[in-house]
Amino acid sequence: MKARSGYVMRVVGEGSVLIPTGERVVDMNGLVVLNDTGKFIWQCLASETTPEQIAQAMVEAFDVSLEQARTDVESFVAELDRLGMLERHHASH
Amino acid sequence: MLPTEYKELTRKLLADAAEQGIPMSGTFELTSRCNLGCAMCYIRTRAADRAMKASELSAEQWRDLARQAVDAGMLFLLLTGGEVFLRPDFFDIYEPLTDMGLILTLFTNATLITKPVAERLARRPSNRLEVTIYGATEATYEAVTRQPGSFRRFLRGVDALLEAGLQPKIKTTLSRLNVHEFDEMRAMAEQWGSSFSAAWLLTKRRDFCSSSVEEIRFSPGEAVDLELRDEAAVENLRRLAEKEEDHTYDEAFYCHAGKNSFVIGPSGDMNICIDLCLPRARPTEIGFLAAWEQVKQFMGSVPASPTCSSCDLSKYCSRCPAWGYIESGSLTSSVVYLCEIAKERKERSLAMVGK
Numbered sequence: 001m002k003a004r005s006g007y008v009m010r011v012v013g014e015g016s017v018l019i020p021t022g023e024r025v026v027d028m029n030g031l032v033v034l035n036d037t038g039k040f041i042w043q044c045l046a047s048e049t050t051p052e053q054i055a056q057a058m059v060e061a062f063d064v065s066l067e068q069a070r071t072d073v074e075s076f077v078a079e080l081d082r083l084g085m086l087e088r089h090h091a092s093h
Numbered sequence: 094m095l096p097t098e099y100k101e102l103t104r105k106l107l108a109d110a111a112e113q114g115i116p117m118s119g120t121f122e123l124t125s126r127c128n129l130g131c132a133m134c135y136i137r138t139r140a141a142d143r144a145m146k147a148s149e150l151s152a153e154q155w156r157d158l159a160r161q162a163v164d165a166g167m168l169f170l171l172l173t174g175g176e177v178f179l180r181p182d183f184f185d186i187y188e189p190l191t192d193m194g195l196i197l198t199l200f201t202n203a204t205l206i207t208k209p210v211a212e213r214l215a216r217r218p219s220n221r222l223e224v225t226i227y228g229a230t231e232a233t234y235e236a237v238t239r240q241p242g243s244f245r246r247f248l249r250g251v252d253a254l255l256e257a258g259l260q261p262k263i264k265t266t267l268s269r270l271n272v273h274e275f276d277e278m279r280a281m282a283e284q285w286g287s288s289f290s291a292a293w294l295l296t297k298r299r300d301f302c303s304s305s306v307e308e309i310r311f312s313p314g315e316a317v318d319l320e321l322r323d324e325a326a327v328e329n330l331r332r333l334a335e336k337e338e339d340h341t342y343d344e345a346f347y348c349h350a351g352k353n354s355f356v357i358g359p360s361g362d363m364n365i366c367i368d369l370c371l372p373r374a375r376p377t378e379i380g381f382l383a384a385w386e387q388v389k390q391f392m393g394s395v396p397a398s399p400t401c402s403s404c405d406l407s408k409y410c411s412r413c414p415a416w417g418y419i420e421s422g423s424l425t426s427s428v429v430y431l432c433e434i435a436k437e438r439k440e441r442s443l444a445m446v447g448k
Binding site: 023 | 096097099102106109110113115117166168188191192193194195196215216217218219220258
């Protein structure tokens with residue numbers, strides 16, 4: 001899976017937001033607020049990856065257990081999925 | 094941590110930006126020209142005004158200003174006019190903006206929106222689209238717009254937007270010419286599945302050209318009658334009457350003008366707000382950031398009105414430097430029309446709470 005194209009991440013004040021651009025506004029009119037973990041996961045999703053790979057990377061980057069990282073990734077990825085912001089290559093499953 | 098609820102998030106982002114002097118909220122007035130001729134308009138010039146057209150920034154200049162503004166922190170952008178669809182190069186400005194990571198709002202009267210225009214807009218929709226209605230019948234609508242055929246074109250435009258899958262917010266500007274159709278206009282908006290809002294506090298023209306706004310805007314009594322048709326306004330007045338302390342302020346601008354927001358006019362002047370054409374900084378000549386610095390400096394240089402800041406009506410009053418400048422010629426002047434409205438508000442609100 002990877003992030004769908006057409007979203008711009010912008011740093012605003014003390015945080016970051018994802019903003020749909022162009023035709024993506026048809027799918028999602030608004031913005032997504034990212035905390036540090038969300039920002040990290042979104043950046044991992046710039047190229048094809050798996051939840052497990054992201055969780056492993058999180059353990060490296062943050063002071064967090066693999067179990068906690070898996071939970072965080074699962075919940076954030078589910079939210080991105082709900083908003084239609086991910087591309088999945090079903091053939092590989 | 095930023096809040097995730099949209100309204101609270103935008104409120105927090107804008108408050109933080111105001112504190113830090115970041116130009117987060119911008120308005121681009123792409124033209125002052127309009128194909129309608131509304132008597133109450135504060136900006137309108139004729140659609141065919143060649144001198145005005147020649148003075149407008151090019152599409153490339155608007156795109157360049159937008160890129161600079163985004164680099165400086167602009168997140169919210171309103172595109173307005175005049176009527177933006179009078180510009181044949183509108184989409185050359187608009188479409189690149191939709192790729193810049195902005196929350197875009199678009200104001201239009203919808204009379205120039207045809208099926209192809211609506212369909213093109215729907216492929217890259219703005220986050221918010223607001224359409225003004227001037228009357229619920231041809232006679233009233235065109236008494237306001239002074240443009241035969243405009244009501245039919247307005248209806249066609251709204252239909253085209255809806256058919257393209259766009260959902261405009263409908264709003265009106267109320268005056269003595271159309272207030273009798275307020276309920277009918279709201280019903281039309283409901284029928285289109287749109288929200289509806291109304292503005293009624295009308296200023297003279299900001300360029301000091303003559304206008305007939307004083308003949309058609311409401312008397313203070315009528316204005317407050319109208320205001321009190323809205324439950325939120327009633328509640329607000331009640332709260333003000335119950336508040337013991339007087340509302341005094343020591344800064345001239347009590348809104349976000351010049352703190353996190355700016356306006357760039359059709360020929361490229363950067364100003365503090367849509368009603369006040371000062372300080373006329375020139376971002377196309379000195380760069381966006383230098384112009385923004387001038388706007389902030391101007392905001393800080395305007396003193397609070399000595400008369401108004403100590404007035405016991407101030408908590409009921411909508412006066413600001415822009416109103417003082419437009420109506421009385423000075424940034425610190427009081428405005429008789431607003432003084433009278435404030436008196437009406439005070440009397441009615443005290444009566445509400447039995448004081």
